[in-house]
Amino acid sequence: MVVTPWEVKGKVDYDRLIKEFGTQPLTPELLARVQKHTDKIHLQLDRKIFFSHRDLDTVLNLYERGIEFVLYTGRGPSGPVHIGHLIPWIFTLHIQQTFKSRLYFQITDDEKYLISDQRDLNETVKWSYENALDLIALGFKPHDTFIIYDTKDIDLLYDISLEVAKRITYSTARSTFGFQDSTNIGWIYWPAIQAAPCFIHKKLTGENVPALIPAAIDQDPYWRITRDVAQKLGYYKPAQIHCRFLPGLGTGGKMSASMPETSIFTMDPPELVKKKIWNAFTGGKGTVAEQRKSGGDPSVCSIFQYYFFLFEEDSTKLAEREHKCRAGEMLCGECKKDIAEKLNCFLEQHRERREKAKDIIEQYHIKR
Numbered sequence: 001m002v003v004t005p006w007e008v009k010g011k012v013d014y015d016r017l018i019k020e021f022g023t024q025p026l027t028p029e030l031l032a033r034v035q036k037h038t039d040k041i042h043l044q045l046d047r048k049i050f051f052s053h054r055d056l057d058t059v060l061n062l063y064e065r066g067i068e069f070v071l072y073t074g075r076g077p078s079g080p081v082h083i084g085h086l087i088p089w090i091f092t093l094h095i096q097q098t099f100k101s102r103l104y105f106q107i108t109d110d111e112k113y114l115i116s117d118q119r120d121l122n123e124t125v126k127w128s129y130e131n132a133l134d135l136i137a138l139g140f141k142p143h144d145t146f147i148i149y150d151t152k153d154i155d156l157l158y159d160i161s162l163e164v165a166k167r168i169t170y171s172t173a174r175s176t177f178g179f180q181d182s183t184n185i186g187w188i189y190w191p192a193i194q195a196a197p198c199f200i201h202k203k204l205t206g207e208n209v210p211a212l213i214p215a216a217i218d219q220d221p222y223w224r225i226t227r228d229v230a231q232k233l234g235y236y237k238p239a240q241i242h243c244r245f246l247p248g249l250g251t252g253g254k255m256s257a258s259m260p261e262t263s264i265f266t267m268d269p270p271e272l273v274k275k276k277i278w279n280a281f282t283g284g285k286g287t288v289a290e291q292r293k294s295g296g297d298p299s300v301c302s303i304f305q306y307y308f309f310l311f312e313e314d315s316t317k318l319a320e321r322e323h324k325c326r327a328g329e330m331l332c333g334e335c336k337k338d339i340a341e342k343l344n345c346f347l348e349q350h351r352e353r354r355e356k357a358k359d360i361i362e363q364y365h366i367k368r
C-alpha cells in the first residue's frame, strides 16, 4: 500500500493508516456529538466513509462554547473532476450548511505545475476554472464560499507561507513527503502554500478561529507539518476529518484521473459512462449458472462501492441489494445497468448546474 498526496496504490488498509499517520478513529461517541447539531447523521458518517480525524473533538468543544470554525478544502487542477473528488466536497457542503461555516477552497494550479514535468502552467490555470465550476455545481453559495486560485491569489498566501516555511526544516519535509535530491525546489517549498489557507481567516477578518479540513486521507501529510507550527505562530492547530477513497472501476487503489478508463469524470458523456461501467471489475462469477448457484461477492465489487458511497442512500435497499447479490438472485448485468442509469441521471443534473455556474463563478473568487 502506498498513500501519499501524489500517489495511492494497492489495497488501502485504513486501520493501518490511522496508526501510521497517528490520527484518531471517528468513534460512536464523537459521531453522537456531531449528530446533536444535525437532524440526521450524514450518510458519509453513518457508513464510516469519513472514518478518522484530528481534533474534531476540540473543534466541537470550542463551537459549543461559542467559537466558530471555518472550513478549508481544495483541488489540484490537473484535469477534469471525477466523482471521487466530489465525495469530500459533498460532505463539506453538509458541514457548511449545518454549522453555517465559511469555506476557503484552494485551487492549486501551482502544485500541479510543479509536480509534473509535462504539464504547463496555462493548462493547470485552465483546469482551475473548469474544476471550480464542478465545485459550484454542488450547491455552494458565494456569500460563504471563497475560492483561492494559487497563481492569481498568491499575494494573499505568500506571507503566511513564509511564516510556515521558516519553521519547517528540510529534514522534516523530506521525511514527511519523501523528497529526493532530484525533486525541484519549487515542490519542496510548496507544502507551505497548502498550509497557508489554514490560517487565512485571521488575516482577512482579524478573528482567530480553527479551521476544519474535510478531505481524503491522502492529504494528511500536509496537516502534520502545519499542525507542528500552528501554535508557534499564534493560530489554532488545523483540525481534520478524513475520508476513504472511492475506488476506481478496476481492482484496488482509488479512482484516479491518471487512470481515465476506470474513472467516471463529471463531463463523461452517457455512452462512455455505460461503457466504463460495463467493463468494470465486479465480484461476479465466471458464468451466469455459477453465479446463480454460489452468488457474487459485493465486498470486492467496484460497482457495489458506488451504491455504498453515493448512489443508494437508503440503507435497507443497500442491504437488500447486497443480499440478492450474495444469494445469486441479482446478477452483475442488472446491477451495472442500474448504476449506469443513476450515474447518468446524476451527471446530467450536475452538468446543468455546472453550466449555470459559468454566470456566477466570479462571485466566489476570494476578495481582498
Ligand code: TYM
Pocket (backbone or CB within 6 Å): 005, 072, 073, 074, 075, 076, 077, 084, 085, 086, 087, 088, 106, 107, 108, 111, 194, 213, 214, 215, 216, 217, 218, 219, 243, 244, 245, 246, 247, 254, 255, 256
Ligand atoms: P486533489 O485534486 O488530488 O483531490 C481533491 C480532493 O479529492 C480527494 N480525493 C478523493 N476522495 C475520495 N475518493 C477519491 N478517489 C479521491 N481522489 C481524490 C482528495 O483527498 C482531495 O480532498 N493538494 C490537493 C489540493 C488541496 C487540498 C487542500 C485538498 C489544496 N488544499 C485542502 C484538500 C484540503 C490536491 O491535489 O487534491
